[in-house]
Amino acid sequence: MMKNEKVYQGIIPSTSHDVEDIIQSVVEKFKRWNVEEVPLSEVEFILTELLMNAIEHGNCFDEAKYIYVYTAVKDGQWICRVTDQGDGFDGQATLKHEENELTKYQSRGRGLYLVAQMVQEMRFKNEGKTLEVIKHLDFDKNHFNKQANG
Amino acid sequence: MNQIDVVKEQMYYVVRLKGRIKSYDFMPLKEELYQDIKEVQPVILNLTELKFIDTSGLTLILSLLRWCNEGNAGMVSYGANEFIKRIFGYAKIPSILPMVDTCEEAIILIQKVG
Numbered sequence: 001m002m003k004n005e006k007v008y009q010g011i012i013p014s015t016s017h018d019v020e021d022i023i024q025s026v027v028e029k030f031k032r033w034n035v036e037e038v039p040l041s042e043v044e045f046i047l048t049e050l051l052m053n054a055i056e057h058g059n060c061f062d063e064a065k066y067i068y069v070y071t072a073v074k075d076g077q078w079i080c081r082v083t084d085q086g087d088g089f090d091g092q093a094t095l096k097h098e099e100n101e102l103t104k105y106q107s108r109g110r111g112l113y114l115v116a117q118m119v120q121e122m123r124f125k126n127e128g129k130t131l132e133v134i135k136h137l138d139f140d141k142n143h144f145n146k147q148a149n150g
Numbered sequence: 151m152n153q154i155d156v157v158k159e160q161m162y163y164v165v166r167l168k169g170r171i172k173s174y175d176f177m178p179l180k181e182e183l184y185q186d187i188k189e190v191q192p193v194i195l196n197l198t199e200l201k202f203i204d205t206s207g208l209t210l211i212l213s214l215l216r217w218c219n220e221g222n223a224g225m226v227s228y229g230a231n232e233f234i235k236r237i238f239g240y241a242k243i244p245s246i247l248p249m250v251d252t253c254e255e256a257i258i259l260i261q262k263v264g
Contacts, residue, residue, distance in 0.1 A: 016173060041202055041233040048204045052173050102242050110241060111205040117240040 005074030006033045011066050012051075014059040014084075019051045026071055035073050037137040042118055043078075047071075049111035050082040050131055057094075058084025058129065073137065081132040088128030095122075154179055156186035162260055163187055165214065166196040171207035179210055187214075190221030192264030194256045195247075198229030208241055215247055224263035228256040 008029045012018035026047055027040050051067060059065035065085040072079045091112070098113035112131075116122045121134040153171060157164045165187075171179065187193075193214060200207075211227075218225040226248045230238065238244055248263065250256050 020172075039233065044202065045204060045237065048172060052204075110208065114205065114237065114240045 005072055006035075007070070007072040007074075009071075010069045012069070013063050014055045014061060014065050014067060015063055016052075016055070019048070019055065022069055023047045023051070026069075029071075030073075033073060035078070035137065038078055038135060042135075046080060046115050046118060046133060046135075049115050050080065050133070053111060053131065054082050054084035054086075057089050058086035060086060076137050078135045078137055079132065080135075081130060083126065083130040086129060088126070091122075091124030091128055091131065154182055156183065158186075158191075162192040162194055162264060164194045164196055166199065167203075167207070167211075168199040170202040171200065171210065172202070172204050173206040176206040176210060180213065183210070183214065184217075187217075190218070190223050192223045192260045193218055193225040194253070194260055195225060195227035196229060196253070196256075197227055197231075197234055200234055201231070203234055203237060208237070208243070211243070211247070224260055226250065226256050226259045226263065228253055 006029070008026055010022050010025065012022050023044055027044060030038065030040060030043055047069075051069070054067045055061060059067065067085075068083040070079075070081040070083075095112055095116060098110050102110055102113065112122075115133060119133040119135045121132075123132045123134075124130070125132060153167065153169050153175060155166050155168075157166075165183070195211065195214070215225050228250045229252070230249060235249070238247075238249065243249075248259055250259060
């Protein structure tokens with residue numbers, strides 16, 4: 001790992017209990033990394049929605065299937081990548097549908113649309129099994145080097 | 151921690167959401183909410199103690215709003231923190247649910263829209 005980046009990775013089964021554990025782990029990492037440019041509530045919201053999406057729509061609540069989480073702060077960006085073991089889904093179509101249904105009181109389905117509003121980039125990879133978001137941070141690319149040297 | 155309480159006033163309910171509302175809280179909270187709300191009356195939603203919400207929490211609020219609208223009763227909210235306001239904004243909630251800062255403003259407003 002380069003000096004100027006911080007990475008956290010984890011693999012969890014498809015249960016909400018494990019989702020909560022890994023979210024708290026990431027939030028703790030952010031605190032330790034002193035990345036105050038991203039409000040922790042936003043980190044938690046984004047992770048919650050990406051992971052619940054992977055459990056519900058990716059792994060279809062199959063607890064034998066796993067979710068891989070990669071999150072990194074580097075080059076002035078927060079990158080978060082969530083991969084499930086499902087059959088993949090049409091992310092762009094889901095986003096469009098969620099936007100259309102936004103205030104229609106329906107019980108599910110607006111999480112990805114809201115995450116898309118919070119980040120600068122949202123990419124669907126690996127035939128829809130991997131969802132990657134990138135949020136630009138308001139600090140320079142040598143943030144961690146400066147901390148280390150300070 | 152109890153995440154919801156409902157107080158019935160003479161002309162409206164005050165529903166207070168508290169703490170952190172996440173996906174796995176949704177069904178128990180929904181059941182608790184509709185146990186306490188028996189008749190159609192306007193609702194003031196107190197968000198002053200709500201710290202965090204995900205889309206399940208939004209769904210809970212929208213279901214309450216639908217319940218009010220179907221009974222021709224109004225609903226207003228007050229006291230949301232900056233994070234909740236931002237989430238509501240992204241979800242376009244303010245276009246269907248009036249948001250004010252204080253309880254006093256909410257009471258005045260519910261008398262107009264309720």
